[in-house]
Amino acid sequence: MNDNMTSISAKLVAFVVFPNLKLLDITGPMQVFADANQISPGQYDLKVVSANGGAIPSDAVLPVATDPISSLKGNQINTVIVAGGAGAPVAAEDDVFIEQIRDLAARTGRLGSVCTGAFILAKAGLLVGRSAVTHWDSCDRLKDAFADITVQKDAIYIKDGDIWTSAGVTAGIDMSLAMVAEDIGRKYALKLARSLVCYLVRPGGQSQFSGPLQQQIGDSTGKFGDLNIWISDNLTSDLSVETLAEQVRMSPRNFARRYKQHIGVSPAKAVEALRVDAACRLLEESELPLTVIANRCGFFDDERLRRALMRGRNVAPGVYRERFRTGPGVDGGAI
Incomplete structure (x- = not known):
């Protein structure tokens, strides 16, 4: 741990909630920010x-204890996250709550939302001309x-300037990890992600759904579930329509x-x-090497891999690796 991190003033992070969050x-x-304090005390x-403080009902059994937004007046706010x-x-x-959000936004260095919290930021006029995301649904x-x-579904x-928006539910954890990485460094965010037993901080551009999950959602009947598993296990094989049709007779x-x-x-x-x-x-x-990856995944050519990744993730292989790699060698190795 870097000793000079304990001497800085704590950054105020305010979480804004409302009934039935x-x-x-x-x-x-x-939890991300609380655990960051365990890794780098006093952050x-x-x-x-x-809006008015008190116990706020959630969509689960537990209510959330809150202070009124007015209690933050006079405080320097580093981050505001709207649930x-x-x-x-x-x-x-x-209207009163939305005006409170506008006031908080004017006094914070970083504004974020989780899931449908983006609608609150939008209603406050804070996303005009911005790119944003919310829950896929x-x-x-x-x-x-x-x-x-500009909604990027x-x-x-x-992250668009000083405003961050995240997709549904657990994407707020990804966003918060990225914020911590911005504050105290990627190395510490990696350590934090491991302590939370979740994926490494992902810098935004990955899809809300992986290829296999998209197919599971589409195939609600499960008719082609076994076939999709077979495809995943045989990516270097001939996977033409004729071959796949033969698999399912x-x-x-x-x-x-x-x-x-x-x-x-x-x-x-x-x-x-x-x-x-x-x-x-x-x-x-x-x-x-990209050539090895292309061969192992059935592309058999760097250029075919590049074109497919551009179509599927809108990013070149080298750039994707730079943004999202989690293996040995990241920030000097495993933490």
């Missing part, structure tokens, strides 16, 4: 506030309601039609998504 939207990010001073949840639409229509609604916001979180034409009907994408796109997902894991977790 989603409990994990606030407890997840709060953060945590406050939970609401999401089923109560967000009602909170967004509370609410992205279209955010886009339709606020045409002056696949992102885990987005269907004609190629009928298979292609039924697969797209159940999964939502063509067999070729599904195969590419699984290969991209595998390549991303190797880019994150290993130092293997």
